[in-house]
Amino acid sequence: MDIPPEASSPEIVRREEVPTAVVRATVRMDEISQVFDRAYPLVASTLEQQGGRPLEAIGYYPSMPSETIDVEAGFTTAAPATDEGDVVVSSLPGGDVARLTHLGPYDTLAESWERLGRWVAEQGRRPGRGVWEVYVSEPTPDSDPATLRTDIYWPLES
Known part of the structure; x- marks a missing residue:
């Protein structure tokens, strides 16, 4: 496998836990783009209604895929949001x-x-x-x- 010269070398970094606002789903791999297409505008709109704003676009996968994959699609946030409809508060782990x-x-x-x-x-x-x-x-x-x-x-x- 050729590695593009622009790609970074792997590294270990220490991160703090980061709050997120996401839409959770369990889908087949061929359905995952539909989750992202639905989640991003919904989460962004919900954050704006709550007085927040989306930061980084993320996809979090809490477990390894099998026939289906669990995914949390949304954004990191500066401060925790509030659950609203399909949008739920979560976080990316620290350590x-x-x-x-x-x-x-x-x-x-x-x-x-x-x-x-x-x-x-x-x-x-x-x-x-x-x-x-x-x-x-x-x-x-x-x-x-x-x-x-x-x-x-x-x-x-x-």
């Missing part, structure tokens, strides 16, 4: 996490996750539960998929 920047289309994210998992094992660390993605680049109809930036995070056991 030691392995981080990698993925450059390219979303359909190649699995390769970056595999790379990060191998790197974590090479460091003698054990991956924890739950992983997340921060969608740094906002995809638009005119976006070149090769330029999309996604930061991926994998919590580590102590």
